[in-house]
Amino acid sequence: MSDTSATPVASYAAKSAASPLAPHKIQRRAVGPKDVQIAIEFCGVCHTDLHQARNDWGRANYPIVPGHEIVGKVTALGAEVTHLQVGQRVAVGCFVDSCGTCPSCQSHLEQYCLSGLKATYNSATQDPGGFTYGGYSKSIVVGEHFVLQVPDGLDPAGAAPLLCAGITTYSPLKHWGVTAGKTVGVIGLGGLGHMGVKFAHALGAKTVMITTSPSKAEDALKLGADDVLLSTDPTAMQAMANQFDFLLNTIPVPHDFNPYMSLLKVDGTMCIVGAIGPTATLNSGPLIYARRSVAGSLVGGIKETQEMLDFCAEHQITSDIEMIKINEINEAYERMLKSDVKYRFVIDMASLS
Amino acid sequence: MSDTSATPVASYAAKSAASPLAPHKIQRRAVGPKDVQIAIEFCGVCHTDLHQARNDWGRANYPIVPGHEIVGKVTALGAEVTHLQVGQRVAVGCFVDSCGTCPSCQSHLEQYCLSGLKATYNSATQDPGGFTYGGYSKSIVVGEHFVLQVPDGLDPAGAAPLLCAGITTYSPLKHWGVTAGKTVGVIGLGGLGHMGVKFAHALGAKTVMITTSPSKAEDALKLGADDVLLSTDPTAMQAMANQFDFLLNTIPVPHDFNPYMSLLKVDGTMCIVGAIGPTATLNSGPLIYARRSVAGSLVGGIKETQEMLDFCAEHQITSDIEMIKINEINEAYERMLKSDVKYRFVIDMASLS
Numbered sequence: 217m218s219d220t221s222a223t224p225v226a227s228y229a230a231k232s233a234a235s236p237l238a239p240h241k242i243q244r245r246a247v248g249p250k251d252v253q254i255a256i257e258f259c260g261v262c263h264t265d266l267h268q269a270r271n272d273w274g275r276a277n278y279p280i281v282p283g284h285e286i287v288g289k290v291t292a293l294g295a296e297v298t299h300l301q302v303g304q305r306v307a308v309g310c311f312v313d314s315c316g317t318c319p320s321c322q323s324h325l326e327q328y329c330l331s332g333l334k335a336t337y338n339s340a341t342q343d344p345g346g347f348t349y350g351g352y353s354k355s356i357v358v359g360e361h362f363v364l365q366v367p368d369g370l371d372p373a374g375a376a377p378l379l380c381a382g383i384t385t386y387s388p389l390k391h392w393g394v395t396a397g398k399t400v401g402v403i404g405l406g407g408l409g410h411m412g413v414k415f416a417h418a419l420g421a422k423t424v425m426i427t428t429s430p431s432k433a434e435d436a437l438k439l440g441a442d443d444v445l446l447s448t449d450p451t452a453m454q455a456m457a458n459q460f461d462f463l464l465n466t467i468p469v470p471h472d473f474n475p476y477m478s479l480l481k482v483d484g485t486m487c488i489v490g491a492i493g494p495t496a497t498l499n500s501g502p503l504i505y506a507r508r509s510v511a512g513s514l515v516g517g518i519k520e521t522q523e524m525l526d527f528c529a530e531h532q533i534t535s536d537i538e539m540i541k542i543n544e545i546n547e548a549y550e551r552m553l554k555s556d557v558k559y560r561f562v563i564d565m566a567s568l569s
Numbered sequence: 570m571s572d573t574s575a576t577p578v579a580s581y582a583a584k585s586a587a588s589p590l591a592p593h594k595i596q597r598r599a600v601g602p603k604d605v606q607i608a609i610e611f612c613g614v615c616h617t618d619l620h621q622a623r624n625d626w627g628r629a630n631y632p633i634v635p636g637h638e639i640v641g642k643v644t645a646l647g648a649e650v651t652h653l654q655v656g657q658r659v660a661v662g663c664f665v666d667s668c669g670t671c672p673s674c675q676s677h678l679e680q681y682c683l684s685g686l687k688a689t690y691n692s693a694t695q696d697p698g699g700f701t702y703g704g705y706s707k708s709i710v711v712g713e714h715f716v717l718q719v720p721d722g723l724d725p726a727g728a729a730p731l732l733c734a735g736i737t738t739y740s741p742l743k744h745w746g747v748t749a750g751k752t753v754g755v756i757g758l759g760g761l762g763h764m765g766v767k768f769a770h771a772l773g774a775k776t777v778m779i780t781t782s783p784s785k786a787e788d789a790l791k792l793g794a795d796d797v798l799l800s801t802d803p804t805a806m807q808a809m810a811n812q813f814d815f816l817l818n819t820i821p822v823p824h825d826f827n828p829y830m831s832l833l834k835v836d837g838t839m840c841i842v843g844a845i846g847p848t849a850t851l852n853s854g855p856l857i858y859a860r861r862s863v864a865g866s867l868v869g870g871i872k873e874t875q876e877m878l879d880f881c882a883e884h885q886i887t888s889d890i891e892m893i894k895i896n897e898i899n900e901a902y903e904r905m906l907k908s909d910v911k912y913r914f915v916i917d918m919a920s921l922s
Contacts, residue, residue: 320835328835328859330811391860458683473851482673482681485862488853498826498851500841503865506681507744509838510863512856 245357252363253292254306259351260285260377260535261561262407263468266549268338277338283351284310284336285379287372288565297360305372307364307525308356309379310515312336312348316361324519352542354568364522367529374534377407377560378525380515381535385412386524387516388464388487389419396420398461401445403476405432408466408490410536410559413439416464418531424460426476435558439536447475458482458506466490473510477502485509535560541567598710605716606645607659612704613638613730613888614914615760616821619902621691630691636704637663637689638732638915640725650713658725660717660878661709662732663868665689665701669714677872705895707921717875720882727887730760730913731878733868734888738765739877740869741817741840742772749773751814754798756829758785761819761843763889763912766792769817771884777813779829788911792889800828811835811859819843826863830855838862888913894920 247253265282267273286308290300300306313334314326321329334341337350350356366375385408394400400421402412409425416423417440425436426445433444446452453475460479463486467473470491477486477499488495488510502508516524528534536559540548548561600606618635620626639661643653653659666687667679674682687694690703702709719728738761747753753774755765762778769776770793777796778789786797799805806828813832816839820826823844830839830852841848841863855861869877881887889912893901901914 325835325860482678488856492854492857494850494852496851497847497849498863499847500865501845503841503863504845504867505865507678507864507866510851510856511860512853512858513860514857 244355247292247294247357248359249294249296250360251294251357252290252297252300252306252360253355253357254286254288254308254363255291255355256286256288256351256353256565258287258373258376259283259353259563259565260380260537261540261545261548261552261563262377262380263552264380265350265352266552269549275338277340277347280338280347281349281352282337283353283563284308285376285381285560285562286336286351286356287366287376287379288356291355294360300360300363300365305366305368307366307375307379308336308351308358308362309364309383309521310336312339312358312362324517326517327515351565352545352563352568354565362518364518364525367526369532370525370529371534373539373562373564374537375525375528376562377411377535377537378528378533379521381407381411381560382415382528383516383521383524384408384489384513385464385466386415386527387520388489388511388513389415389421389462390520391513392462392485392487392511394419394421394462398422399424399459401426401460401463401476401479402441402466403427403447403463404466404468404490405429405436405559406466406468406490406555407535407557407560408468409464410435410439412464412466413441414533417441418527418533421461424456426463426479445479453479460484463487464489470495472496474499474502477508477510480506480508482506483508485511487511487513489513535562537562539564543567597708600645600647600710601712602647602649603713604647604710605643605650605653605659605713606708606710607639607641607661607716608644608708609639609641609704609706609918611640611726611729612636612706612916612918613733613890614893614898614901614905614916615730615733616905617733618703618705619905622902628691630693630700633691633700634702634705635690636706636916637661638729638734638913639689639704639709640719640729640732641709641918644708647713653713653716653718658719658721660719660728660732661689661704661711661715662717662736662874663689665692665711665715677870679870680867704918705898705916705921707918715871717871717878720879722885723878723882724887726892726915726917727890728878728881729915730764730888730890731881731886732874734760734764734913735768735881736869736874736877737761737842737866738817738819739768739880740873741842741864741866742768742774742815743873744866745815745838745840745864747772747774747815751775752777752812754779754813754816754829754832755794755819756780756800756816757819757821757843758782758789758912759819759821759843759908760888760910760913761821762817763788763792765817765819766794767886770794771880771886774814777809779816779832798832806832813837816840817842823848825849827852827855830861830863833859833861835859836861838864840864840866842866888915890915892917896920
C-alpha cells in the first residue's frame with residue numbers, strides 16, 4: 217500500500233459535493249521491512265486522474281491524491297530490501313499491491329489479481345478506513361515488489377508516462393505477438409496512441425496510424441508510423457481490408473469499433489485499451505467470417521513493466537511530454553478534455569512546496 | 570461448383586414475391602475430370618435453409634435448392650479422381666469451391682477464402698447467371714477437394730448434421746485448445762449446442778451447459794454435460810465467475826452476451842457461432858479487466874472437417890435427429906422456429922421422387 221506525506225492539491229478541484237474542502241493532513245506510513253520510500257521527481261497526468269479527482273465514476277474517496285505514473289529516487293529502504301539502493305531512480309505504476317497467491321499473481325499478471333489489485337490511489341488499504349494516495353505528492357512508500365527500476369539513460373520526466381500509457385500499449389503488442397513482418401494499426405493518436413506507435417515501430421512491425429484527423433498524419437509519421445489510414449475515408453478503409461494482424465484501439469471514449477474489424481486478417485485481434493465500459497453494438501459478422509476477435513487489456517504485470525522499461529532504455533523510447541507545475545494541474549485537466557496536449561502532461565514535483 | 574438434377578421442392582415455399590412459382594428444370598452439370606457425382610441419401614436441415622428459402626436475408630436467388638448437410642454415395646467419378654470409389658459413402662458440407670490460392674486456402678481454412686467461398690447453394694457459379702444448388706435433391710456433382718469421406722460405422726443419417734452443426738462447434742473447440750483439464754461452457758442447447766456438448770465432453774473438458782431453460786438440464790446431462798448453469802440465476806452466475814477457459818455461444822438470435830463474459834478466466838474467449846449480425850452493446854470492461862476476448866468462427870476447413878468426421882467415428886458421435894420426408898419440410902421449418910426439434914431434422918432423400 218502507498219501513502220503520501222504531502223497535502224493533496226488536485227483533488228481539491230473536485231466538483232463533488234462530497235469533497236472535503238478543508239485541508240486534510242495525510243500521514244505517510246512508516247517504512248516497513250519490505251518497503252521502499254521514494255522522493256517523487258515527476259508524475260505523469262493520466263485521464264484516470266481527472267475522472268477520479270472529479271468523481272466522474274462515482275467512486276472517489278476524498279481526499280484523493282491522484283497520480284500513477286511516478287518516477288523518483290529511493291530515500292529509504294526496509295531492512296529486508298536488498299535489490300535496491302538509496303539514491304537509485306525508481307518508478308511506481310498503477311498498482312501497489314495484489315494478493316500474490318492467485319493464479320494471475322503467480323503468473324506475473326498482478327493486474328488481473330483475482331482478489332482485486334490495490335490501485336496506487338483511491339484503493340482501500342488494510343487499515344480500516346484508509347485509502348492509498350498517489351503520485352501528486354513529494355513522496356510515497358511502496359512495497360518492494362511493486363517498485364520498478366528506471367534504467368540509466370532514460371529521461372526521468374519522459375519515463376513517467378511509461379508507467380501507465382507505456383505499459384498499457386506495450387503489453388498487448390507483446391501478448392498478441394507483434395514483431396517484424398506483422399502489420400499493426402494503432403487507432404487514435406493521444407497519450408496511449410503515441411506510445412503504441414513508438415512501440416509497434418520499435419518492435420519491427422509495419423505500423424499504421426488509424427485516425428479520423430488528417431492533421432495528425434504528420435505527427436504520426438514522426439513518431440514512427442509507416443503510414444496513415446483515415447478511418448473517415450471509406451475507399452481507403454476498403455483498400456486496407458484484411459491487411460492487419462493486430463489493431464490497438466486507444467480511442468478513450470465510446471465509439472463504433474465495428475468498421476475497424478474488417479481491416480483485420482483472418483484470426484486477427486483488435487484490442488481495446490482506451491474506452492472502458494459500454495461502447496457500441498457488436499456486429500458478430502466480421503468476427504464469424506474471418507475468426508476475428510475483440511479483446512481488452514489492462515496495463516501490465518510488474519515483470520513485464522520492468523521489461524518494458526528496459527526495452528525503452530535499449531530503444532531510447534520515452535513519452536513526448538509537456539512539463540507543468542503542480543498549480544497548473546486544473547488547467548492541464550481542461551486542456552486534456554480538449555485533447556490539447558502532445559502527448560502527456562508531466563508534473564515537475566519540485567513545484568510542490 | 571455443384572448442381573442438382575432434381576426439381577427443387579422447399580424453395581417453392583418461399584414468401585418472396587420474386588420467387589418463381591412455376592416448376593423449373595435444373596440441369597445437373599456434367600461430371601468433369603476432378604468431379605464426384607453423389608446420390609444423396611440424407612440431408613440435414615439447417616436454420617440457414619429456412620432463412621434462404623424464405624429470403625429472410627434478402628439475397629436468395631430463386632429457384633433455391635437448400636441443404637448443406639449432405640450424406641450420400643458416389644455414383645460417378647471424374648477420370649482424375651483416384652482417392653474415392655464408386656459406392657463409397659461421402660459427404661458435402663457448406664461450401665463446394667474456393668480459390669485455392671489465397672493464404673486462407675493455402676492454410677486449410679477454405680471457409681475464410683479471401684476471394685469468397687462458393688456456398689453449396691445460392692452462390693454464383695462460373696457459368697454466368699448460374700447458381701449452386703444444394704442437398705434437398707437426389708444427386709449433386711462436387712469437385713473432389715470438397716467431398717468428405719464418411720467413415721464406416723457412422724450412422725449416415727445422424728452424420729449429415731455433422732457437416733454444418735458438427736464442424737461449426739468442433740472447429741472452435743479445437744482452435745481454442747479445448748482439452749482435458751479445461752472448463753468449457755456451451756451456451757444454448759439447440760442443433761449447434763447439442764453438438765458442442767458432445768464434442769467438449771469427448772475432448773475431455775469439464776463441460777457445462779449454460780441455458781435459460783431449467784427444462785433443458787436433464788437433456789444436457791444425457792448429452793454429456795457435467796453440469797448445468799442457469800444464466801437467469803444471478804447467484805449461480807456469480808458463483809461461476811472466472812471459472813471458464815472457453816465459452817461456445819450457440820444462441821441463434823441477437824442477445825446480450827455481456828453477462829457471460831465474466832464467467833471467463835483471465836485470457837478466456839467466448840466464441841459466437843450462432844447469431845450473425847448486430848447483437849448487443851459491447852461492454853469493454855469485462856474484456857479489459859481480465860484480457861478476455863469475444864470471437865467468431867465459421868464452420869471449418871475441409872481438412873478439419875474430415876478430422877472431425879474421423880473423430881466422430883472414433884468416439885461414436887452423431888447428431889440426435891428426427892427424420893422427415895421431403896414433403897414435411899415446411900412443417901419442419903415451422904417447428905424449427907419454435908425450437909421444437911431434438912436436435913436436428915434430417916430429410917430421408919428416398920422420399921423425393
